[in-house]
Structures are given as C-alpha cells and as structure tokens.
Amino acid sequence: MAQNRNTSIKQRNYLVNSCMESNIRYRSENTIQAYPSSSSIKVDNKKNQLPKMVITRRLWLLIMAITVHNIPEGFAVGIAFGGLGQYSRTTFSQACNLAIGIAIQNFPEGLAVSLPLYSSGYGFFISFWYGQLSGLVEPFAGLIGCLAVHFFRRLQPYALGFAAGAMLFVVVDDIIPESQSRGHGRLSTVMALIGFAIMMCLEVITET
Known part of the structure; x- marks a missing residue:
C-alpha cells in the first residue's frame, strides 16, 4: 500500500512538473515572437523618416x-x-x-x-x-x-x-x-x- 501510494505521488509530481515546463516554454516562445527584433525596429524608424527624394x-x-x-x-x-x-x-x-x-x-x-x-x-x-x-x-x-x-x-x-x-x-x-x-x-x-x-x-x- 505504502509503495503504491509513493508511486502515485511520484507520478503526480512528474505530471505537474511536465505541465509547468511546457507552460513556461510556451510562454517564452510567445513572448519572443511578440516583441519585434532590432532589425524590424530599425526598418520602422526608416519608414517614419522623410524620403531622400523629397529632401x-x-x-x-x-x-x-x-x-x-x-x-x-x-x-x-x-x-x-x-x-x-x-x-x-x-x-x-x-x-x-x-x-x-x-x-x-x-x-x-x-x-x-x-x-x-x-x-x-x-x-x-x-x-x-x-x-x-x-x-x-x-x-x-x-x-x-x-x-x-x-x-x-x-x-x-x-x-x-x-x-x-x-x-x-x-x-x-x-x-x-x-x-x-x-x-x-x-x-x-x-x-x-x-x-x-x-x-x-x-x-x-x-x-x-
């Protein structure tokens, strides 16, 4: 009985840890995708500048x-x-x-x-x-x-x-x-x- 209980507790802890790791990985990937890279920021700044042809x-x-x-x-x-x-x-x-x-x-x-x-x-x-x-x-x-x-x-x-x-x-x-x-x-x-x-x-x- 005690052995079965310990086994079930270990399995439950393993499942909880796996869920937490997958959740953290999912959030980190979405956070990286949500923020633009520095190159895209530079492109946006160039779009806001006055065209050289007008200058x-x-x-x-x-x-x-x-x-x-x-x-x-x-x-x-x-x-x-x-x-x-x-x-x-x-x-x-x-x-x-x-x-x-x-x-x-x-x-x-x-x-x-x-x-x-x-x-x-x-x-x-x-x-x-x-x-x-x-x-x-x-x-x-x-x-x-x-x-x-x-x-x-x-x-x-x-x-x-x-x-x-x-x-x-x-x-x-x-x-x-x-x-x-x-x-x-x-x-x-x-x-x-x-x-x-x-x-x-x-x-x-x-x-x-």
Whole structure:
C-alpha cells in the first residue's frame, strides 16, 4: 500500500512538473515572437523618416532658386561698371558700393545652400562646392552685362523681378513649412525677420 501510494505521488509530481515546463516554454516562445527584433525596429524608424527624394527635391529647388537669383545680380554689377562714362548718373563709387553689397549678401546665400546639404548627409567638400557653384554664375553674368550694357539695362528690372519671385516661391512653399514642422517655429520666424532686416539694411547701404 505504502509503495503504491509513493508511486502515485511520484507520478503526480512528474505530471505537474511536465505541465509547468511546457507552460513556461510556451510562454517564452510567445513572448519572443511578440516583441519585434532590432532589425524590424530599425526598418520602422526608416519608414517614419522623410524620403531622400523629397529632401533632394527641396534642396535642389533652393539651389536653383539662389543660382537664378544670382544671375541678375551679376547683370546689375556688370551694368554698373559698364555704364561708367555712358550714363551721367552712374559713378565709380556707386558701382563699387553695389558690388560690395552684393558680395556681402552672397555669404549667407552660399551658407543657405551648403548648410542644408551638409545636414542632409552630404560631405563637407561637396556641400562647400555646391555653395560656391551657386555664386559662380555672377562673374559670367557681370561680364555679359558689362559688354551689352544697353540691352541688359532694359532687361534688368524684369530679370530682378523674376529672380525675386523665384526666391519667394521657394522660401514660402518649401523652406518656411519645413522649418515650422521641426518644432522650432518661433525661432525660425524670428531668424527670418532678422535676415529680412539685415538685407533691407544692405539694400539701403548700396543705394546711398
């Protein structure tokens, strides 16, 4: 009797232990399957990122707008120096002031091209080179404006208006919404106003 009782107790303990082990194994397998792996988490994070095509489109719009904006500025400098001795209102000091003012404003324009490229993952040299390329059109445009003063003097207001419209379109349509979407809306607005005030001061300086 005692032997049979001990045997039944051992069998019952064996069954209980087997059930507990199978339950633990089942729960551990389900827990491992329930949580995603690190690779799947990285893929999900990549899905939430902005596509590189959209980033490249915005950057190239900005580069093209600044490049187009620099062409009539080169015309203006070329016309100012090419008109010396041909127009009584044009003086050498005014031409120099205009060239200096446009040269000063080319610094932030180059940074506006280089910094977004660098922050988007492009190398330092490539970002710097594209910033320089956006301003290399000015000497050629200035040479053309100097050689054909009479023609480009009539065309200058329309070219400057077109360049200003292109810059405004890119800034209002892409750059301002992008700066507002990253949680720095007030700072970006204040910096835009400061930049506008600086450019207006440069405009007044070049006109005097």
